[in-house]
Structures are given as structure tokens and as C-alpha cells.
Amino acid sequence: MSVSTQFLPLIELREVVKNYQSEAGVYPALKGINLHVERGEFLGIIGKSGAGKSTLLNMFTGVDQLSSGEVIAHTNGKSISLHEMSENDLALWRGRTMGVIYQSFQLLPMLTLAQNVMMPMDMSGLYHPRKSRERALELLDMVELIDHAHKLPAYISGGQQQRVAIARALANDPPLIVADEPTGSLDSITADTIFQLFERLVQSGRTIVMVTHDIGLMPRFTRHVEIEDGELIGEGRRS
Ligand SMILES: Nc1ncnc2c1ncn2[C@@H]1O[C@H](COP(=O)(O)OP(=O)(O)OP(=O)(O)O)[C@@H](O)[C@H]1O
Ligand SMILES: [Mg+2]
Structure with a gap:
């Protein structure tokens, strides 16, 4: 579309x-969600188990098909409808x-941790293959x-695997990080270290969308939305 996408939200649902x-019939997991992800925000999606958090994230990433509606990303000067793109x-x-x-x-089970990253x-x-290996090792060190x-x-x-998944997500130094309970398998100290890393990434201009059932994290997001039974029921912004 236009070159002025920087003034638009990053992603729109x-x-x-x-x-x-x-077998039991049709189960409505998301019931008409409208949500914008703004550039540079640390957005928390909070809700109980089964609320639809992972389903919602899979819509952001386009890894799963939607039943109706649209997900639009405004990135690199272009507006694209995720579910209309080829695989x-x-x-x-x-x-x-x-x-x-x-x-x-x-x-990936057949690859070493370094190869996964x-x-x-x-x-x-x-990245040049030599550079990617060096960077993977730096991220694993981190x-x-x-x-x-x-x-x-x-x-x-499991906690170590979770940290590898975090390192892999940071590999391409992406502008947007989408994380589903990224600290769920970690002890509280390690979880906090990872959360602080996310906070630093946001301070340096990245955008993060993170799912959690931990309402204690609510005040630490720049904005949070609450999901229940496939619907957004509340929103709050850090003052
Ligand atoms: N592939 C599927 N087929 C049928 N129902 C599903 C499928 N995936 C999820 N669901 C149902 O959709 C609802 C939302 O699931 P989802 O995994 O999005 O919840 P969640 O909020 O991520 O939960 P958790 O905190 O336990 O990860 C649940 O009731 C779940 O049983
Ligand atoms: Mg989930």
C-alpha cells in the first residue's frame, strides 16, 4: 500500500x-476479536486456561486459519492480509x-540447540552461515x-528448552516478538531475568505481544487485554 505504514498499528485483528x-460439534474459540498491536508496545494478553490465548496468538502469526475476519499487518511499508498470502x-x-x-x-528434535537457533x-x-553460528552461540550464552x-x-x-526457544525467537533480531507463556516452565528467578530481557527489548524499540495467565505481570506490560471464553473483556494501560 502506501509508504506511511509507520503511522499505522503493526498488526490489526x-x-x-x-x-x-x-466430534462434539463446533467450538467457538474466538468470538469476533478486534485488537490492534501498536508499534513499540509491550502488550500482555491475560486470561485463564482455555480462554483462547494460544488460539489468538496463532491468528497473529498466521500459523492457523481463521473462520472469519481479517488479520492485517502493516510492515516494511506494506499492508498485507495474512490469511490471503501463500504459505x-x-x-x-x-x-x-x-x-x-x-x-x-x-x-526440532533432530537438530542440536545451536542448530535450532x-x-x-x-x-x-x-546472516552469513558463519555469522549465524556465531550469533546462535552468543544467544545461547545469553x-x-x-x-x-x-x-x-x-x-x-523443559525450562532449558524454553530458553532455547527464546534464543531462537531472537535470532533474526525481529521487530516483533510473539510469545506464548514464555516463562511458564521457568523458575521465578529465571522467569524474571527473561522478563527483564523483554523489557529491555521494548525499551530499544521492539514490539512484544506476550500471553500469560499470571495477573501479577499485569502492571509490567505497557498495555494489557483480558480474554475470557474467546472474548476480550477488559483492557488496561500502564500509567
Ligand atoms: N485444535 C483444537 N480443536 C478443538 N478445540 C481446541 C483446539 N485447540 C484449542 N481448542 C479449545 O479452544 C479453547 C481455547 O484454547 P487455547 O489453547 O487457545 O486456550 P489458552 O487460553 O491458550 O489455554 P492455556 O492457558 O491452557 O494454554 C479451549 O477450550 C480448547 O479446548
Ligand atoms: Mg495456551
């Missing part, structure tokens, strides 16, 4: 509906635009896993 089909174009756009931390980590860099072509860099994911703990 318009009347997003997601119905899951199951390939979407994967390329995602790789360059966002770092995603999935609730279940989604590390190198993956987004090698896929996007943004999450205190450098000593395990050559192990396979099966040989480290």
Missing part, C-alpha cells in the same frame, strides 16, 4: 472468529518480521545454555 470442529510468502514474511515463542517450544537465520538468509549448545533438545529440561 478485525472481527476475528475461530471455530474448532470436533511460502507467509513463512518468509514471518521469518523476517517476527520471532515466535510457542507454548510447547517446538524445537541458527535455523531462522539460515532460512531467512539475513540464556545460559552455551555449555549445552551441541546437545539435542531431548537431553535438556
